[in-house]
Amino acid sequence: MDFRLHSAKSADHALEIAAGLKEGWRYVAGGTDLVIQLRRGVRKSDDLIDLSSIASMRGIKEDESGFQLGALCTHKDIELHEGLSAAYPALLAAARVVGGHQIRNVGTVGGNLANASPAADVAVALLALDALIDVKGRSGARVVEIDELFVSSSKTTLAPGELIERVRLPRLTGETHSAFLKVGRRKAMEISVVSAAICLAFGANGVCEKARIALGAVGPRPLRAKAAERLLEGAKIDAELIARVAAQARAECTPRSDPRASAAYRSQVVEGLVKRGISQCVRIS
Amino acid sequence: MSTTHELNLTVNGEEWQLSVKGTETLLEVLRKHLTLTGAKSNCLEGECGVCAVLMNGRVVNSCILLAAQCEGAQITTIEGLANGETMHALQTAFLNRGAVQCGYCIPGMIMTAAGYLKENPAPTEEEIREGLCGTLCRCTGYTKIVEAVQEAAQTMGAK
Ligand SMILES: Cc1cc2nc3c(=O)[nH]c(=O)nc-3n(C[C@H](O)[C@H](O)[C@H](O)COP(=O)(O)OP(=O)(O)OC[C@H]3O[C@@H](n4cnc5c(N)ncnc54)[C@H](O)[C@@H]3O)c2cc1C
Ligand code: FES
Ligand code: FES
Numbered sequence: 001m002d003f004r005l006h007s008a009k010s011a012d013h014a015l016e017i018a019a020g021l022k023e024g025w026r027y028v029a030g031g032t033d034l035v036i037q038l039r040r041g042v043r044k045s046d047d048l049i050d051l052s053s054i055a056s057m058r059g060i061k062e063d064e065s066g067f068q069l070g071a072l073c074t075h076k077d078i079e080l081h082e083g084l085s086a087a088y089p090a091l092l093a094a095a096r097v098v099g100g101h102q103i104r105n106v107g108t109v110g111g112n113l114a115n116a117s118p119a120a121d122v123a124v125a126l127l128a129l130d131a132l133i134d135v136k137g138r139s140g141a142r143v144v145e146i147d148e149l150f151v152s153s154s155k156t157t158l159a160p161g162e163l164i165e166r167v168r169l170p171r172l173t174g175e176t177h178s179a180f181l182k183v184g185r186r187k188a189m190e191i192s193v194v195s196a197a198i199c200l201a202f203g204a205n206g207v208c209e210k211a212r213i214a215l216g217a218v219g220p221r222p223l224r225a226k227a228a229e230r231l232l233e234g235a236k237i238d239a240e241l242i243a244r245v246a247a248q249a250r251a252e253c254t255p256r257s258d259p260r261a262s263a264a265y266r267s268q269v270v271e272g273l274v275k276r277g278i279s280q281c282v283r284i285s
Numbered sequence: 286m287s288t289t290h291e292l293n294l295t296v297n298g299e300e301w302q303l304s305v306k307g308t309e310t311l312l313e314v315l316r317k318h319l320t321l322t323g324a325k326s327n328c329l330e331g332e333c334g335v336c337a338v339l340m341n342g343r344v345v346n347s348c349i350l351l352a353a354q355c356e357g358a359q360i361t362t363i364e365g366l367a368n369g370e371t372m373h374a375l376q377t378a379f380l381n382r383g384a385v386q387c388g389y390c391i392p393g394m395i396m397t398a399a400g401y402l403k404e405n406p407a408p409t410e411e412e413i414r415e416g417l418c419g420t421l422c423r424c425t426g427y428t429k430i431v432e433a434v435q436e437a438a439q440t441m442g443a444k
Contacts, residue, residue, distance in 0.1 A: 003352055004288045005307030012409020028351070035310075035349045036330050046286065051352045076343065080404075085340070101401060103331060105343040107349060187419035190331070 001038045007050045011057065011136050011165055014049050018161045019138060021047050027163055029072055030097070032107040033115045057110070057165055060084055068171040071110025071164040072183070075122065077106065077235075088169060090178035094125035097182050100189050116156045119192040125180045127214035127222050128197035131169055134159035137162035137277045150221035175202040178283040180216065181273045185260060192217045193245040193261040194269040196249075198277035200232065202272070208232045213245075213277075218253035218270050225249035228274070237282050272283040290353040296321070297365025300312055305352045312347035313334045315362060323363035323392040334420030335393035337400075338362045344391075344400025346419070363392035366399065375399055378437035386424035393420045398434045410435065 005028075008014035008255050018025060022204050029036050037043040051057060057070040062096075067084050069077075078084060085092035098104050098112070098121050112122040115265065126146055130213040133144040137159055142156035158164070172178075178199040184190030195216035203209045211232035213225040228249040235241055255266035288307040296319060301369050305314055315321045315347070336348040337438070339361040357410040360443045363429040378384070385391050393416075394417065401408070401416035407414060413434045414427070422430060 001308050002286055003308060004286055004350065005290065006288070007290075007353070028354075029350075031349060031351055031354070032331060035351065039329060050351070050354060099331070100334065101397065101404075101416060102334060102337055102344050102346040102419045106345050106398075171427065188415060 001035075003038070003045050004047045005050055006047060008054055011056055011163060014051055014054065014163060014279045015136065015138050015161060017049050021049075025049060027114070028164040029108040029111040030074065030106040032103050033111055033117075040160035050144075051110075051163065064171070065168075067169045069109055069167045069169070071108060071166055072134075073109045073167075074089055075099075075104035075107055075112075076101070077111070078096075078109065078122070084169075088173060088178055090125045090128055090180040090199060091122070094121040094182075094195075094197065095138075097121055097188070109167055113146075113167070114156060114158065114164055115151075116150055116154050116221065117191075118153055118219060118221050118223075119195065120222060121180070121182060121192060121216065122193055124192075124195050124214045124216035125178075125197045126167060126169075127224060128178060128180075128199040129169055130199075130212065131167050133167055134165045134234045135162050136165045141165070142278075143168075147224060150223075152220040155221075172199075172201070174204075176200065176210075177284050181277050181280075181282040183269050183273065191260065194218055194255075194266050194273060196270065196273035196277050198274070200237075200277075200278070200281040207234060207236055209234075213248055213249055213274060214247065215253060215270055218255040218266050220254070223253070223276070225252040227252060232278070237278065241280050242275055242282075245278060246271045249274045291356055292352060292355065294352075294355060294360060295358070296360045297362060298429045303352075306350070307353055309312060310348055311338070311340075311345075311350045311355055311360070313353040314346060315360070321362050321364050324396075325389060325393065332421075333390075333393075335390050335396055335419060337393040337396040339396060339400055342400070342403055344397050344419075361396070361399075363396055366395065373399070373439040375402075375434070376435040378433040378440065382429045382433040382436060384425060384429040384433040386422075390420060390422040390424075394422060397431045398437070402434070402438055402441065407438060408434075413438075 075095040182195040197214040199212040201210040211229040250271040255263040397420040
């Protein structure tokens, strides 16, 4: 592990430092992904730009439009924020199963997104919640819909130098319920073998008006099962429909076999998790 | 190629001004610069928790935390947990319950428990097990450790 560490005082300062560096630099927030990657040698960086002391990228704010999470919010910050965790149960459930408490106290939401692991738990929950990502680069700020952020493992649509400033969660209206479920090889401290986040909005007559099904570790990126979502939208949900939706979601996945689990196992598990996630949302509605 | 950073750190109540390398972790600073060897150096990947210390009251794995990112932080290690000659309730309870075998994981285990009890002062057994999930013990089978944390929580709550 050998690199120069540059401390950024503000988002603009970080961009300025980046502009002056030769390729091969990286941002670092909590370092819970990056420090390990550097130590293992799977990544090399001559320069790290430390974002961790940028005050404007911390904290959780609430206004009429919803919640804003600074990119430096830790998983623990999410868990301990009552308003946020009450409004988005899927986000709370995801933040609570990231690593152990030591990791949750340090790992950030920005890092979870930018690291772009297909198994990133908070990223999967945010995908089901239609989060908007405020991104800043040398050429200005822009908003990225979370579904447009991920490309493949470790790859995002962020342009070179762009950083994630904050994550915005739209306020959920009416009867909206969300759930997050994860299966690993052991109960805690485990990267997801499969994860699923579901968010369903219901109309006054109990009809599902909007559905989001986000799945982790069953494809090259956190993905949405969009055809399965369409089966739910406009329908009254019953057991038969849940079974069809889960089968459809399974068909939209392209899981791979790796040392954690086989593709066949992941396919089976994803179907089960989608069923359970939808049932959870329906039962509380 | 590494950079050098001036670092102000309060460790177990004592203020330090240190000069550290950008690549150094908090664990290296504690063990090498300050010769506080309670926090152990093991997996260096955040997996085992034997390097756990409190940073501003929250438990962190010092092996993957860059020291230069800890500017101004309050660090508590196992060496600073007791109040002078009076042991911390967790230390007393670990002894009472015989929760220690080889002892290697215990500094990390106790600091993890100390961090968790700040967040949840009256945990159930299930919650204690989840609270300790980031720290591994290869000897005890955890039963006595969980009992010890339960006992400490009761003692601390009774005060
Ligand atoms: C033992 C262990 C267990 C874990 N368990 C889980 C788990 O169960 N679930 C899970 O999802 N994750 C898990 N993780 C992974 C990790 O903790 C999370 O992904 C964490 O949220 C990463 O955040 P960070 O701030 O530490 O990222 P860093 O390591 O600092 O950065 C990760 C990447 O994101 C980039 N980056 C960081 N912040 C920004 C930003 N604001 N803008 C642009 N780029 C940025 C960095 O350049 C880097 O490439 C685990 C890690 C460990 C060590
Ligand atoms: S040595 Fe730090 S977690 Fe294992
Ligand atoms: S007592 Fe030996 S590892 Fe825990």
